[in-house]
Amino acid sequence: MKEDSRIYVAGHHGLVGSAIWRELQRQGFKNLIGRRRREVDLLDIAAVQKFFAEIKPDFVFMAAAKVGGIHANNTQPAAFLFENLQVQNNLIHAAYQAEVRKLLFLGSSCIYPKLAPQPLKEEYLLTSELEPTNQWYAVAKIAGLKLCQAYRRQYGCDFISAMPTNMYGPNDNYDLESSHVLPALIRKFHDAKTSFAATVTCWGTGAPLREFLYADDLANACVFLMQHYSEEQFINVGSGSEITIRELSELVKRIIGFKGEIVWDESKPDGTPRKLMDSSRLFALGWKPKVNLETGIRMAYEDFLSKQLR
Numbered sequence: 419m420k421e422d423s424r425i426y427v428a429g430h431h432g433l434v435g436s437a438i439w440r441e442l443q444r445q446g447f448k449n450l451i452g453r454r455r456r457e458v459d460l461l462d463i464a465a466v467q468k469f470f471a472e473i474k475p476d477f478v479f480m481a482a483a484k485v486g487g488i489h490a491n492n493t494q495p496a497a498f499l500f501e502n503l504q505v506q507n508n509l510i511h512a513a514y515q516a517e518v519r520k521l522l523f524l525g526s527s528c529i530y531p532k533l534a535p536q537p538l539k540e541e542y543l544l545t546s547e548l549e550p551t552n553q554w555y556a557v558a559k560i561a562g563l564k565l566c567q568a569y570r571r572q573y574g575c576d577f578i579s580a581m582p583t584n585m586y587g588p589n590d591n592y593d594l595e596s597s598h599v600l601p602a603l604i605r606k607f608h609d610a611k612t613s614f615a616a617t618v619t620c621w622g623t624g625a626p627l628r629e630f631l632y633a634d635d636l637a638n639a640c641v642f643l644m645q646h647y648s649e650e651q652f653i654n655v656g657s658g659s660e661i662t663i664r665e666l667s668e669l670v671k672r673i674i675g676f677k678g679e680i681v682w683d684e685s686k687p688d689g690t691p692r693k694l695m696d697s698s699r700l701f702a703l704g705w706k707p708k709v710n711l712e713t714g715i716r717m718a719y720e721d722f723l724s725k726q727l728r
């Protein structure tokens with residue numbers, strides 16, 4: 419990528435897209451293109467093709483998708499499957515037609531089978547059954563990475579895919595109906611602190627192990643991959659470190675300054691006992707994350723507070 423390359427970030431207002439945008443600006447790229455959904459609806463193939471014909475992007479980062487936690491996935495299976503398939507089909511096909519030089523598709527760790535060995539290596543894809551709660555989203559993401567591989571094989575397109583672990587950071591979704599675990603904990607502990615509640619109830623036993631990556635680290639990895647990676651094989655992007663949900667809850671409680679107790683509602687499901695990506699393929703290319711979990715949560719909470727005040 420050159421300083422004046424035309425770079426389109428799809429979903430540039432979301433958690434990941436806004437981080438990619440900041441990272442590209444930080445690295446001096448001057449010709450960034452972004453559109454909100456109300457300007458270009460990526461579900462509409464004619465609108466997407468017209469947009470690509472107008473802007474003629476050289477590079478595309480695909481951070482637009484329908485994203486959500488367990489509850490949202492479970493209650494809107496059709497929307498998760500249809501919208502994700504549609505958005506990625508439209509973007510990938512339009513990028514091929516507009517002769518985009520390179521495209522990065524973003525998937526997720528939920529592409530891996532529910533009972534795959536840990537840590538999750540890229541070769542475990544499609545070796546057994548998916549986690550049923552988010553299978554709709556996972557099937558769409560698997561189709562997306564396969565589509566990139568297919569366009570590479572049939573048309574020689576330089577389309578690559580990255581599978582990030584759980585993300586958090588500025589511009590995250592803090593709506594408890596649709597958010598992921600870390601932003602949900604930030605919201606719950608913040609609300610409990612400001613309403614002087616005595617307790618915060620968390621789901622399950624707190625025993626599951628999870629991995630988290632700060633969004634700016636993912637953004638840095640995406641720009642790195644766009645510049646240094648050109649393989650059909652998709653690639654994991656994680657931090658390489660894991661924490662129990664119980665330890666994570668204690669950490670968020672401490673950062674936010676909530677003085678009450680945590681109550682564990684063991685009638686609620688725990689989910690997969692452990693979910694850690696094996697990111698050694700990416701680390702071997704020379705990329706490493708920079709932001710540790712405590713620092714990242716502090717920065718995410720500052721961003722959350724700044725938006726509450728507006």
Ligand SMILES: NC(=O)c1ccc[n+]([C@@H]2O[C@H](COP(=O)([O-])OP(=O)(O)OC[C@H]3O[C@@H](n4cnc5c(N)ncnc54)[C@H](OP(=O)(O)O)[C@@H]3O)[C@@H](O)[C@H]2O)c1
Nearest residue numbers: 429431432433434454455459460461481482483485526585
């Ligand atoms: N969050 C995570 O923990 C996580 C983990 C692994 C992978 N990922 C992947 O990272 C990518 C981005 O996720 P995110 O967390 O940044 O999601 P997000 O914060 O919800 O942002 C998604 C963006 O997609 C745009 N979008 C969705 N549907 C659209 C449509 N029909 N037309 C135009 N724009 C549309 C939205 O634009 P508007 O704001 O204009 O509506 C929004 O800005 C996804 O592919 C996701 O699978 C996320």
